[in-house]
Amino acid sequence: MAANKDELDDFYDVLRSGITVESFLEKQAEILGFMHAWGLTNDYRLGKGRVKKLRDEIVPVARFVRAHAKPEDRIRFALDDTHPDCTLCHQDSRRREVEVTVAQAQERFHLMKELNEKGTARGFLGITDDSARQDFKDRMGCERKAYSTEEVLRCIQSAIELCAQNKLRYRGDTLLIEAPMETLPVDQWSQLPERFADNEQLKALSFSEVYVTGSSGDGSGWAKDICLKIK
Numbered sequence: 315m316a317a318n319k320d321e322l323d324d325f326y327d328v329l330r331s332g333i334t335v336e337s338f339l340e341k342q343a344e345i346l347g348f349m350h351a352w353g354l355t356n357d358y359r360l361g362k363g364r365v366k367k368l369r370d371e372i373v374p375v376a377r378f379v380r381a382h383a384k385p386e387d388r389i390r391f392a393l394d395d396t397h398p399d400c401t402l403c404h405q406d407s408r409r410r411e412v413e414v415t416v417a418q419a420q421e422r423f424h425l426m427k428e429l430n431e432k433g434t435a436r437g438f439l440g441i442t443d444d445s446a447r448q449d450f451k452d453r454m455g456c457e458r459k460a461y462s463t464e465e466v467l468r469c470i471q472s473a474i475e476l477c478a479q480n481k482l483r484y485r486g487d488t489l490l491i492e493a494p495m496e497t498l499p500v501d502q503w504s505q506l507p508e509r510f511a512d513n514e515q516l517k518a519l520s521f522s523e524v525y526v527t528g529s530s531g532d533g534s535g536w537a538k539d540i541c542l543k544i545k
Contacts, residue, residue: 321348322364329372329391335402336385342376359426361416367391371399371414374492377527377539378412398486411486413521417473417493419443424450438497440465442473466497471509474526474544478515489521495528495540503530503540510544519545 325345329338345368349358354365361369371391379389383402391400398411416422420443429435436458441449470493477491495503506526510516516524524545529537 321345322352322368326367326391326393329389329400330393332388332390334385335379335383335387335389338389339376339380342372346373356426356430359429360423361419367393370416370492374414374490374527375400375412377529377541378488378490378525380539381541397484410488412488412490413481413484413486414490414492415477415481417443417470417477417491417526420445420447420450422494424454428454438466438469438494440469442469442476444476461497463498463502467502467505467509470494470497471506474510475513475515478519478524481521482518485520487522489519489524491524491526493526493528495526495530496537498530500530500538500540503528503542506542507544513544516545521545 322345325341328341333341349355349365354363357363358365358369371393375389375391379387379402383389384405386405388403389400390403392398397413399414400412402410402412404410421439421441424439425435425437438461439450439453440461441453474491474493478489481489503526522545523543526540526542526544528540530540531537
């Protein structure tokens with residue numbers, strides 16, 4: 315088991331040195347494929363320990379570069395809590411600094427903790443990260459309930475605005491906000507860009523572009539990447 319875990323360290327080392335986008339996506343898929351065998355699934359769900367960077371930075375960037383980079387472009391990750399989280403060098407000589415943040419991190423922690431402990435979990439709580447810790451405990455103690463599409467969209471919009479507020483002092487080219495988009499089908503998220511048109515919180519950011527990333531079902535039984543430009 316220890317020898318297998320060294321592969322994750324090797325993966326991180328390669329990303330720090332720099333790699334083509336094509337190789338990055340191939341190696342990232344391999345690491346995710348082996349993760350269950352390493353016994354790291356529970357940590358990955360929570361975004362902690364050795365797989366925190368994988369869950370919170372690498373996977374969102376992978377969603378982005380699949381849609382917005384060429385295989386021969388090069389990518390390098392810092393993986394050291396400095397800014398930016400990664401740098402993408404395009405073949406046309408454009409250098410793109412990318413910062414990644416997670417929306418609804420507290421909600422994810424509580425839901426994934428429930429999943430790890432019970433084997434099943436609810437999918438949505440409806441409160442944002444600026445809520446008191448007790449609010450999350452109280453909501454987890456309540457029975458599960460259904461939420462409307464509008465309630466989910468409104469909550470995620472507030473969560474994204476909160477992420478924007480937290481990134482006001484940062485500068486860069488691209489901000490990726492990883493959000494819990496599995497709560498709605500893929501087609502329901504298409505209205506997000508319209509909701510953020512002329513949004514004051516996004517306008518205040520120094521980032522020239524902002525994307526919301528995540529994954530959700532498309533009706534085929536498979537999860538599909540989502541990468542929506544909202545600025």
